[in-house]
Amino acid sequence: MYKIAVIPGDGIGKEVMEATLHILDASDIEFEFKFADAGDEYAEKTGIPLPQETIDIVKQSQACLFGAAGESAADVIVKLRRELDLFVNLRPVKAYPGTKCIFDDVDFVIVRENTEGLYSGIEEYTEDGATAVRVITNKASERICRFAFEYAEKTGRKKVTAVHKANVLKKTDGIFKNNFYKVAEEFTEIETDDRYVDATAMFLITHPNMFDIIVTTNLFGDILSDEGAGLVGGLGLIPSANIGENQGLFEPVHGSAPRLAGKGIANPSAMILSAVMMLDYLDENEEARKLEKALITVLRENKVVTADLGGDATTMEMAAEVKTKFVRE
Amino acid sequence: MYKIAVIPGDGIGKEVMEATLHILDASDIEFEFKFADAGDEYAEKTGIPLPQETIDIVKQSQACLFGAAGESAADVIVKLRRELDLFVNLRPVKAYPGTKCIFDDVDFVIVRENTEGLYSGIEEYTEDGATAVRVITNKASERICRFAFEYAEKTGRKKVTAVHKANVLKKTDGIFKNNFYKVAEEFTEIETDDRYVDATAMFLITHPNMFDIIVTTNLFGDILSDEGAGLVGGLGLIPSANIGENQGLFEPVHGSAPRLAGKGIANPSAMILSAVMMLDYLDENEEARKLEKALITVLRENKVVTADLGGDATTMEMAAEVKTKFVRE
Ligand SMILES: CC(C)[C@H](C(=O)O)[C@@H](O)C(=O)O
Numbered sequence: 271m272y273k274i275a276v277i278p279g280d281g282i283g284k285e286v287m288e289a290t291l292h293i294l295d296a297s298d299i300e301f302e303f304k305f306a307d308a309g310d311e312y313a314e315k316t317g318i319p320l321p322q323e324t325i326d327i328v329k330q331s332q333a334c335l336f337g338a339a340g341e342s343a344a345d346v347i348v349k350l351r352r353e354l355d356l357f358v359n360l361r362p363v364k365a366y367p368g369t370k371c372i373f374d375d376v377d378f379v380i381v382r383e384n385t386e387g388l389y390s391g392i393e394e395y396t397e398d399g400a401t402a403v404r405v406i407t408n409k410a411s412e413r414i415c416r417f418a419f420e421y422a423e424k425t426g427r428k429k430v431t432a433v434h435k436a437n438v439l440k441k442t443d444g445i446f447k448n449n450f451y452k453v454a455e456e457f458t459e460i461e462t463d464d465r466y467v468d469a470t471a472m473f474l475i476t477h478p479n480m481f482d483i484i485v486t487t488n489l490f491g492d493i494l495s496d497e498g499a500g501l502v503g504g505l506g507l508i509p510s511a512n513i514g515e516n517q518g519l520f521e522p523v524h525g526s527a528p529r530l531a532g533k534g535i536a537n538p539s540a541m542i543l544s545a546v547m548m549l550d551y552l553d554e555n556e557e558a559r560k561l562e563k564a565l566i567t568v569l570r571e572n573k574v575v576t577a578d579l580g581g582d583a584t585t586m587e588m589a590a591e592v593k594t595k596f597v598r599e
Numbered sequence: 600m601y602k603i604a605v606i607p608g609d610g611i612g613k614e615v616m617e618a619t620l621h622i623l624d625a626s627d628i629e630f631e632f633k634f635a636d637a638g639d640e641y642a643e644k645t646g647i648p649l650p651q652e653t654i655d656i657v658k659q660s661q662a663c664l665f666g667a668a669g670e671s672a673a674d675v676i677v678k679l680r681r682e683l684d685l686f687v688n689l690r691p692v693k694a695y696p697g698t699k700c701i702f703d704d705v706d707f708v709i710v711r712e713n714t715e716g717l718y719s720g721i722e723e724y725t726e727d728g729a730t731a732v733r734v735i736t737n738k739a740s741e742r743i744c745r746f747a748f749e750y751a752e753k754t755g756r757k758k759v760t761a762v763h764k765a766n767v768l769k770k771t772d773g774i775f776k777n778n779f780y781k782v783a784e785e786f787t788e789i790e791t792d793d794r795y796v797d798a799t800a801m802f803l804i805t806h807p808n809m810f811d812i813i814v815t816t817n818l819f820g821d822i823l824s825d826e827g828a829g830l831v832g833g834l835g836l837i838p839s840a841n842i843g844e845n846q847g848l849f850e851p852v853h854g855s856a857p858r859l860a861g862k863g864i865a866n867p868s869a870m871i872l873s874a875v876m877m878l879d880y881l882d883e884n885e886e887a888r889k890l891e892k893a894l895i896t897v898l899r900e901n902k903v904v905t906a907d908l909g910g911d912a913t914t915m916e917m918a919a920e921v922k923t924k925f926v927r928e
């Protein structure tokens with residue numbers, strides 16, 4: 271019995287969460303779901319986007335499923351990442367069948383540092399504007415690079431690429447790059463290289479198979495993972511795992527999508543794949559493969575899928591279809 | 600007679616510059632080219648990547664053609680941009696015939712702020728790492744947004760999109776966004792909107808025609824313009840203009856490409872298109888169109904083109920072909 275915190279949040283976050291829980295209900299594994307509040311809607315009622323109670327519930331759980339937060343996202347998800355020291359943001363970019371991918375063999379993973387960089391929260395108004403501080407430490411750089419290499423070993427990936435802008439950000443990204451190559455020395459069987467973030471933004475389109483694992487700082491990881499989403503047919507397909515020493519928080523890369531919300535037609539795939547990542551995190555790998563396979567079958571058949579995938583199913587209809595296959599696996 | 604400073608720089612910078620000057624020689628317009636040093640090679644000999652003499656030559660010219668600098672790029676081109684207060688970095692992203700574009704109707708322009716942001720040069724080592732300061736001022740934000748709207752008016756473009764990360768960088772990008780909407784009020788006939796930089800990185804791939812003019816801060820512009828290059832077949836095709844109150848500096852977006860250098864096979868198109876931008880800047884629009892047309896013809900015919908375009912011509916052979924068409928126009 272796993273204790274799982276569930277934060278549906280705002281907009282389509284609530285809808286894809288309902289869909290995913292509906293599927294997980296059919297799992298052989300037992301979960302105790304504990305619901306918690308956060309986001310715009312909750313802030314409207316209470317003035318607070320992320321109550322301490324929610325942080326506590328997540329801390330007392332083995333993992334957390336998170337839907338999406340609206341305008342208050344920075345005060346909810348960024349704060350949760352920092353409060354819980356979820357220092358890794360793992361974002362697999364993979365082309366699935368039946369989706370609008372530009373290339374059908376894209377398969378790489380972005381390992382995004384999740385606690386510092388331009389997300390330090392250190393911003394100030396000045397006489398004629400404002401400044402923000404980009405913080406890069408040896409500790410966080412070493413830790414995220416080590417995670418990337420260990421993840422490569424664990425998953426059989428062959429190459430880790432550090433992405434930075436050390437030609438301009440000589441000191442901060444110099445630190446990041448140094449730590450990368452220092453950690454790399456311990457993993458001699460894994461190929462390494464490093465690229466500038468601008469060049470990477472180009473190569474992701476012209477030579478996506480150049481990349482296997484990308485490890486990078488916070489904001490670069492944010493930008494490149496959305497670009498990756500573009501490569502494989504949009505944000506509806508990209509899950510993510512926020513991982514710390516004692517906790518994992520799993521969320522779709524997409525947001526609350528106010529324009530789509532309330533219609534019940536959002537693609538639940540990214541949330542379902544986030545649940546797959548949670549199952550893997552809990553070492554329930556067999557169950558993870560079953561769920562992933564069920565989703566892939568539904569995507570490949572391309573019949574009971576949402577509008578963005580070329581179908582006309584509702585979120586819950588697509589979820590029901592995934593559930594049916596999941597039970598049969 | 601125009602006084603033009605010419606900085607070939609390093610690697611393929613020298614090669615594409617030679618090719619472009621070879622073509623400009625056939626122009627009806629008279630140029631006085633004044634050569635100046637900068638870059639890795641010069642720094643190896645003298646210890647200085649960008650001598651004061653070069654800065655002076657550029658200051659005394661009406662425009663500057665710049666090839667590329669290698670490892671020292673930040674100390675050369677970033678310094679030139681700041682020293683000469685070239686506050687605009689204009690980067691058209693356009694699909695040309697005969698190129699490996701993902702979509703063949705891409706046509707938007709990135710207006711990148713060119714003097715501040717994370718290029719402020721304010722970086723410091725700390726106890727366990729380093730910090731860099733992202734500087735955003737009202738003055739620079741107002742100025743770049745105004746340029747974007749005036750450029751829209753001048754070129755008949757219909758929409759300007761501000762790109763930022765104001766959900767996380769609330770103060771700095773708050774300033775940028777405020778200035779954008781304040782300037783927008785003066786240009787009521789132009790459509791406006793704003794997007795997050797991460798979402799933009801995705802939409803550039805899934806819905807590139809959503810964009811007409813993008814105005815953004817320094818590093819975001821750097822990343823998005825390389826992504827744009829990926830959309831239209833690579834950096835070999837993307838020119839840029841660095842523009843200030845009294846000066847213009849024109850350079851390909853690509854770098855010195857050490858691995859390609861010395862072989863004489865680099866694609867000269869980005870440098871030729873940079874010369875086209877220079878001609879437009881000098882109000883020699885007719886000559887600009889002639890040169891652009893000559894290049895497009897060569898690209899469309901896809902016969903005498905370099906390897907990256909599917910041909911086997913050398914840089915100088917392709918340039919000679921463009922020159923022939925240019926003379927005939
Ligand atoms: C909503 C926003 C604060 C967040 C981020 O910038 O990290 C999102 O874009 C993401 O990638 O998870």
Ligand SMILES: CC(C)[C@H](C(=O)O)[C@@H](O)C(=O)O
Nearest residue numbers: 437438468672673677821852
């Ligand atoms: C070489 C580098 C300093 C430069 C930049 O970051 O501006 C380049 O990438 C560019 O886009 O002109």
